[in-house]
Amino acid sequence: MFNIVDLRKDNNEEAAKALYQKLTQRTKFNDGANIIGAVSEILDAVKSLGDKALRDYSKKFDNADIKEIRVSEAEINAAYNAVEPELLQTIRISRQNIWSFHEKQLQNSWISPNKDGTMLGQLVRPIEKAGLYVPGGTAPLISSVLMTAVPAKVAGVSNIIMCTPPTKEGTVNPAILVAAREAGVDEVYRVGGAQAIAAMAYGTESIPRVDKICGPGNVYVSTAKRLIFGDCDIDMFAGPSEILVIADATARPEYVAADLLSQAEHDKLASSVMITDDEGFVQKVADEIEKQLPELSRKAIIESSLKEFGFAVLVENIEQAIEVSNNIAPEHLEICINEPMSMLGLIKNAGAIFVGNYSPEPLGDYMAGPSHVLPTSGTARFSSPVNVDQFLKKSSLIYYNRQALEKTSGNIMRFAEAELLDAHANAIKVRFRN
Amino acid sequence: MFNIVDLRKDNNEEAAKALYQKLTQRTKFNDGANIIGAVSEILDAVKSLGDKALRDYSKKFDNADIKEIRVSEAEINAAYNAVEPELLQTIRISRQNIWSFHEKQLQNSWISPNKDGTMLGQLVRPIEKAGLYVPGGTAPLISSVLMTAVPAKVAGVSNIIMCTPPTKEGTVNPAILVAAREAGVDEVYRVGGAQAIAAMAYGTESIPRVDKICGPGNVYVSTAKRLIFGDCDIDMFAGPSEILVIADATARPEYVAADLLSQAEHDKLASSVMITDDEGFVQKVADEIEKQLPELSRKAIIESSLKEFGFAVLVENIEQAIEVSNNIAPEHLEICINEPMSMLGLIKNAGAIFVGNYSPEPLGDYMAGPSHVLPTSGTARFSSPVNVDQFLKKSSLIYYNRQALEKTSGNIMRFAEAELLDAHANAIKVRFRN
Structure with a gap:
């Protein structure tokens, strides 16, 4: 079902490189002139025509006639009736x-008087407006x-809006509306794509x-984000x-089989990697998957994903496993080994780390608390999970007196x-001219 | 010399809007198909040809034949002799x-055991490699x-490299080399532009x-940064x-005149704005500028900058001044008023805040400690000064036991x-099947 890569031999550098490349190059920014x-x-069009452009594109791309762009209070109230109480x-x-988790990330403004x-x-202050796609x-x-809007709300963002594409009937999924209201989203708009x-x-x-736009999307959404970045x-x-x-x-x-399967069901491009120092374990997991x-x-979807991007990697020992994992820099990292905490100090790159046999990834996807919006495709080398700090901005404060200047x-x-x-130099000289 | 905008009247919204637009639209990302x-x-070319492409472009754009791309230890040692001891x-x-300032920004990893x-x-860890342009x-x-490399070094980045264009002779300014070495830059390369x-x-x-690239540049450098962002x-x-x-x-x-002048000398596109509630003060500053x-x-340069982007803005009171300033979101904000500290709570958007008559902007440019690399063109709405956090990344940690799961x-x-x-759901079910 999945592919086996043996990194125990001495001359395995090429196999390792091929694995890293396969995993990080699942998607690349499409800079084709067409899409840009x-x-x-x-x-x-949206800059110059505003709402009119939004209505035109919704007709064109979503096949929807949208009259009111903003979702009304009545629709949100109706959504509460459509969602099961459980x-x-x-x-x-x-x-x-x-x-609760994100509250622990809040930072104070600070001064250092000499x-x-x-x-x-x-000074640390929230940005004023955030937009969620x-x-x-x-x-x-x-x-x-929830995983995006709540951290923004904890940060103190005063206005959180959300855009999501309408169905053909011009509606928005009621569970999405309820989650938005519960998370503290102030306004919801039925607009999708690059136009949103x-x-x-x-x-x-x-x-x-808004001051910041968050959330995933297709290549048009990503390209739009890339082009507006800076404004x-x-x-x-x-x-x-991806999971490792x-x-x-x-x-x-x-358990390991079930966790690999749960990742693979997301997408044919999703990747599920297991690294082990126990050769016999590979077959056991393969049997469980079957x-x-x-x-x-x-x-x-799972079969396609595992065939293309599912890997069992054999290593000499757990230290090597972590080295390989650091090179992959996975979005989700599960550590199912004896004394897992003892390995934390070696982990360099990972979006979220799930420790032990009873911390499966779906726990983090839905309930644990840390945001499940995590860096993918090796970007955990330099990116962090969605967190409160991303909705805060800082200003430096400088105060000198005459003598110190x-x-x-x-x-x-x-x-x-x-x-x-x-x-x-003159700005200093004029102050000490006499 | 500068332009006067009077916002004291009731119907001044249009004048304010025109001012904001003038200031934020000094440069825009040039998304012309030509540059992209x-x-x-x-x-x-650099991806496929590597060093060869770097040499070719240095010849083409910098008119320099570069043999050794990396600046040698001997050159750096020689640079120390070329720089005045003072x-x-x-x-x-x-x-x-x-x-000292950036050390105060360091964050610890934390856990919250229940x-x-x-x-x-x-977990909070430094990125491994940073590149400075x-x-x-x-x-x-x-x-x-100094203002970019030192915060990276404080963060604990283990490898900091720098790229800078060569002169026609293939050399690099000795003061730059000395500053790089003093700041903790590990390697310097004589390559500039998009190719760097x-x-x-x-x-x-x-x-x-590297994992992160920092530093300003021309439209080719900026466009390259935009296109590689994500990799x-x-x-x-x-x-x-800009200064306000x-x-x-x-x-x-x-003092105010000198500070406005010091900003204007950077660039014809630099902007120098003064906001005051004292009409008489405007003429006094104009006289001092002359x-x-x-x-x-x-x-x-100063004359051109002041004529185009120099403004004296008249307001009813200091609260209104701060409101206007928040809308402009200036890179540098000087507060030269009675009891300046009492106004900090009203300031929303500013890169760095200089408090009082003896905290002129050049103090922050060179000596105070906070990085002088600050958000411009209104991006202080959502961006921060270069700081240690930008060289750190986070991983969430999740540990549950059987009972809690x-x-x-x-x-x-x-x-x-x-x-x-x-x-x-299956990943949960398999764990509680018996």
Whole structure:
């Protein structure tokens, strides 16, 4: 079902490189002139025509006639009646767990006053407006709404809006509306695609301009985010989802198999990797996959995903497993080994780390608390999970008095001269002319 | 010399809007197909040809034959002899001040253990490799090297490299080399332009691939950063520099004039704005500008900058001044008023805030400690100064035990079903089958 890569031999560097390449190159930014051109046209149209462009594109791309762009209070109230009370209860528990975790990320503004009367510091404040993009599609991404909007709300963002494509009937999935309201989203707009990104970046009659846009989307949405970046902040470029399980002989094959399967069902491009130092374990997991797969409804997607991007990697020992994992920099990393905590210090790159046999990835997807919006395709090398800090901004604070400025005035003037900027030196000189 | 905007009248909204537009639209991402096409070609060439492409482009764009791409130890040692001892001393004091300030931004990894035996947390680790781009040009940006490399070093980045365009003779400014070494840059490469960005994003035979690229550059460098973003992290898009001074009748016209002049000398596109509630103060500053200007060497640049992007804005009171400033979201904000600290709580958007009459912007440019690499063109709405956090990444940590997972298993399965992901539910079910 999956592919086996043996990295135990000495001359395995090429096999390792081929694996890394296969995994990171599942999707690449499509910089084809066609897509950039099409998206640029949409951005320009929304900038100049506003709501009219949004209505035209919804007709064209979503086959929907949208009258009211904003989802009304009445529709949101109706959504509450359409959602099962148990699901509402689950959404509320999840929201609370996400809130509790992210509250721990809040930072204070700080100052550092010095004995000479000077003071330096850093003001930390929330951005004012955040925009959340929620893609359409068959499966409603209820949990993703919570996992993005709640951290923004915890940060103190005063206005959170959401855009999501309408169905042909112009409606929005009720569970999405309920999750948005529970998460603290202030306004929901039935607009999708690059036109939604343009609307949030530049504003229209109906949709306010925001300071930051978050959320995944197709290549048009991603390209739009790339092009508007700078006029507005963006979160990251989400690629297909991925899991990496490090397992030794103490792991349970049926658990590991189930976790690999759960990742593979997301997408044909999703990747499921297991790394183990126990050769016998590979067959056990393969057997379990064969056993569990027939009962799963997304069997075809899973099979395709495992065949193309499913790997069992054999290594000499757990240290090597972690080295390979660091090179892959997985979105989700499960550590199913004896004394898993003892390995934390070696892990360099991972979006979220799931420790032990009873921390399966779906726990993190829905209930644990940390955001499930995580860096993919190796970007955990430099990116972080969605977190409160991404909705905060900082200002440096500098306060000097006359005496302290005079003391360092020679240094400032020397620097200014070296950089050929004598008006900079002059700003110091005028203050000490007499 | 500068333009006067009176916002004291009731119907001044249009004047305010025109001002905001004028200031934020000094530069825009040039998404013309020509530039994107030319840069894409450079990226592809460097990806496929490596060092050879770097040499070819250096010949073509910098008119330089570069043999050794990496600057040698001998060249760096020679640079120390070429730099005045006083300047070296100043660089060292500046580096120490930058280090002390940024050390205060360091974050610890944390865990939050719960009574039920579960544990959540966040690992905070530095990125491994950072790449710094330093543009060429007439004035060597010595201080910018310190202001970017030192925060990366404080964060614990283990490998910091720098790229900067060679002169026609293939050399690099000695003061830049000394600043790089003092700041902790490990390797310097004589490569500029989009090709330098490509080399750092993808790696060549000589230049290692990095995790994050920082530093300003021309439209080719910016476009390259935009296109490689995602394969590698980037800092921000730096626009022309800007200052906003809020002054009341207690401010000193000669100081304010000097500070506006010091900003204007950077660039014809630089902007210098003063906001005051004292009509008489405007003329006093204008007189001081006339007085100080003739002695400044960059007089022509200053005159052009002030004429186009220099503004004196009249407001009813200081609260209104801050409101206008929040809308502009200036890179540098000087508060030269009575009891300036009492206004900090109203400031929403600013890169760095300089408090009082003895905290002129050049103090922050060179010596105070906070990085002078700050968000421009209104991006302080959502961006921060270069800081340690930008060189750190986080991983979420999730640990549950059997009992705790069982307790929330119903919630996880309900969510999975609502999102039509039954392999996710299966990952829970297999753990509680018996």
